[in-house]
Amino acid sequence: MQTTAVSSADEARYDDEVVKLFATATVVWAVVGMLAGVWIALEIAYWPANLGLQWTTFGRLRPLHTNAVIFAFGGNICFTGIYYSMQRLLKVRMFSDALSRIHFWGWQLIIVGAAITLPLGLTQSKEYAELIWPIDVLITLIWVVFAINFFGTVYNRKVKHLYVAIWFYMSFVITIAVLHIVNSLAIPATLLRSYPIYAGLTDALVQWWYGHNAVGFFLTTPFLGLMYYFLPRISGRPVFSYRLSIIHFWALVFLYIWAGPHHLLYSSLPEWAQTLGMTFSIMLIAPSWGGMLNGLLTLRGAWDRVRTDPVLKFLVVAVSFYGMSTFEGPMMSIRAVNSLSHYTNWTIGHVHSGALGWNGMITFGILYWLVPKLWNKPLAYPGWATTHFWLATIGIVLYTVSMWAAGLTEGLQWRAFDAAGQLKYPNFVDIVHQLQPFYLLRLLGGLLFFTGAVMFAVNFVKTVSGPAAAPAPAPAAAR
Amino acid sequence: MSTPNETGYTSAHRTLEGKSALFAVMVTVAILIGGIVEIIPLFSTTYGPEALAGVTPYTALEVAGRDIYVREGCYTCHSQMVRPMRAEVLRYGEWTRAGEYAYDHPFLLGSRRLGPDLQRVGGKYPDAWHFEHMRDPRATSPGSVMPPYTWLHRQAYDPADIQASLRALKKVGVPYTDEQIAGAPADMQAQAAGISERLKAAGIDADPGKEIVAMIAYLQRLGKDGRAAIAAGATAPAPTPAAPAVQAATAPAPEQGVTP
Numbered sequence: 181m182q183t184t185a186v187s188s189a190d191e192a193r194y195d196d197e198v199v200k201l202f203a204t205a206t207v208v209w210a211v212v213g214m215l216a217g218v219w220i221a222l223e224i225a226y227w228p229a230n231l232g233l234q235w236t237t238f239g240r241l242r243p244l245h246t247n248a249v250i251f252a253f254g255g256n257i258c259f260t261g262i263y264y265s266m267q268r269l270l271k272v273r274m275f276s277d278a279l280s281r282i283h284f285w286g287w288q289l290i291i292v293g294a295a296i297t298l299p300l301g302l303t304q305s306k307e308y309a310e311l312i313w314p315i316d317v318l319i320t321l322i323w324v325v326f327a328i329n330f331f332g333t334v335y336n337r338k339v340k341h342l343y344v345a346i347w348f349y350m351s352f353v354i355t356i357a358v359l360h361i362v363n364s365l366a367i368p369a370t371l372l373r374s375y376p377i378y379a380g381l382t383d384a385l386v387q388w389w390y391g392h393n394a395v396g397f398f399l400t401t402p403f404l405g406l407m408y409y410f411l412p413r414i415s416g417r418p419v420f421s422y423r424l425s426i427i428h429f430w431a432l433v434f435l436y437i438w439a440g441p442h443h444l445l446y447s448s449l450p451e452w453a454q455t456l457g458m459t460f461s462i463m464l465i466a467p468s469w470g471g472m473l474n475g476l477l478t479l480r481g482a483w484d485r486v487r488t489d490p491v492l493k494f495l496v497v498a499v500s501f502y503g504m505s506t507f508e509g510p511m512m513s514i515r516a517v518n519s520l521s522h523y524t525n526w527t528i529g530h531v532h533s534g535a536l537g538w539n540g541m542i543t544f545g546i547l548y549w550l551v552p553k554l555w556n557k558p559l560a561y562p563g564w565a566t567t568h569f570w571l572a573t574i575g576i577v578l579y580t581v582s583m584w585a586a587g588l589t590e591g592l593q594w595r596a597f598d599a600a601g602q603l604k605y606p607n608f609v610d611i612v613h614q615l616q617p618f619y620l621l622r623l624l625g626g627l628l629f630f631t632g633a634v635m636f637a638v639n640f641v642k643t644v645s646g647p648a649a650a651p652a653p654a655p656a657a658a659r
Numbered sequence: 660m661s662t663p664n665e666t667g668y669t670s671a672h673r674t675l676e677g678k679s680a681l682f683a684v685m686v687t688v689a690i691l692i693g694g695i696v697e698i699i700p701l702f703s704t705t706y707g708p709e710a711l712a713g714v715t716p717y718t719a720l721e722v723a724g725r726d727i728y729v730r731e732g733c734y735t736c737h738s739q740m741v742r743p744m745r746a747e748v749l750r751y752g753e754w755t756r757a758g759e760y761a762y763d764h765p766f767l768l769g770s771r772r773l774g775p776d777l778q779r780v781g782g783k784y785p786d787a788w789h790f791e792h793m794r795d796p797r798a799t800s801p802g803s804v805m806p807p808y809t810w811l812h813r814q815a816y817d818p819a820d821i822q823a824s825l826r827a828l829k830k831v832g833v834p835y836t837d838e839q840i841a842g843a844p845a846d847m848q849a850q851a852a853g854i855s856e857r858l859k860a861a862g863i864d865a866d867p868g869k870e871i872v873a874m875i876a877y878l879q880r881l882g883k884d885g886r887a888a889i890a891a892g893a894t895a896p897a898p899t900p901a902a903p904a905v906q907a908a909t910a911p912a913p914e915q916g917v918t919p
Contacts, residue, residue, distance in 0.1 A: 350683055381760055389694050438697065
């Protein structure tokens, strides 16, 4: 593929300093966001873990966890990968160094704002859109900065044809802007409080149109773009099918946006809307698996290296989890399945198989490859990468399996009847107590994943503060 | 990635890849269609969020309580949506109609039930139960895993602050009159005094200005109008195809409901 031929003269033209900044921020927020996750998992298993403080209850930390892992950890790795790859794919420096810096620092400011306001209980309550309206305005401004920088770079490009990764990045830039603005429309009451312009189920539908497509266009399309750049680059194998990438790209961006109402099945949202949500969710299997297959089949001829190369291990598991969670999601969107799974831990297991398995693993895979390249320093503890991989993989398995078990248990017991046709478990708390072993197992799984992330963070700090690599000839041909 | 034998759509797509502005426009069109088809009809009178007859806007004190409910993230553990299924109707009460949410800005359906649904909690327990439950959840619900919310009993809400909320809510469509907004602080204090009186009757000395009183006001309102409207035979939008009318008939009144 065209991208592997990068001359060192080209490399010198690119702005890699901003890539380093975003990569560093990714590592920092990974630790923060996952620590928050471990903490709230502990709070579910052991309620006094909020230490009696109002700022640390589950209700206030849960949004902090989701925002930190999605927008801080996930966002920063997307920007890391996009700024690194688009300069190389388009053979041009980013449009504006100043805009790159404003984007970076603005985004971190937003995250710090989230980390301060959410524990204080300053929230709009819409999931993954909790941040108060002044921060929403800042997000809009920073996103416009990013969009100008992105499209300016596309406009200045030295390569005529846009590579598939760029298509996915483009859908990310455009769709997140649309989703964020429409879902955040609200009338401020004070500087810290506002009320959405939509009422009741309309508000709910707009929110889940946003919420599901935050998954679709924040945690899927930019990451698929990263996959299309880094997987061929790292493995040295061309993308399996150009035709497949065309079909699954357009199908994915068109179909995803319809799937939101599957979050509102069995609500009193009009039935046609629920059915559309369910139908399009099921159809989404095709383009999702198109992406997975195009990723996995790209590795044909490189499978022997998966055994020894931790970077490829991370990437293979990531793409596999992408396939698994995009099978599970459509299945859970089927009304009958949803009647059991909705409101249960099954949903929590599902999102974590996507977030830890897909987004987390691909992020670490990319960073293990990219960090030594960016800083031109060898990994301080190369052996730790494999240990990290196994901790993370076992952690995800424990997490998802325990949450499946918990979800099925509570879902079935909520609706179990005795012989007289009355509720078999009329006391809600009795069901909650049955979940305790699963909550502990989940906590262990989360801890393993978190431990791996901390190992990575230590490795990262030692690597970038360590001595430079011995001067090697032609670094671009390293792999 | 470039293949020599490009034909048909791949060749056309290759051309498109050279035209970045057109590509961006096509992506935009592709992602807008689904949202337009699903969301726009909800602004019509047919599918819109019209209030069920008898469902009225929250009072000033209830709005303050709802703001606290949002602040504490109660919705991260408690849903407000009874699904039209026999088990849910038995456990929680009447299933939820769309028109009950008409004045909900924001919606608080929740996405997870770490604790029970609260859609029909209004009127299910006395005020004193909620007061004690927030102070020590295990005192009223043995085995509960909810943390205490003791700061609600210490912190005061600001009656001077409520008018800004009501004005904003009026702008987004909640039909508050100017008189209601002008009288909101007094109205708030009157409702709080009533709750404080009921608590006193139960042997609890509660300052009517504390957040717990606003919280109780909101919780006691939850699902109440809707339940009365449904009992009075108000028409509702068509439900999901689970024959809920039959199920509703088998449901006990929420007051006879089970322990939380």
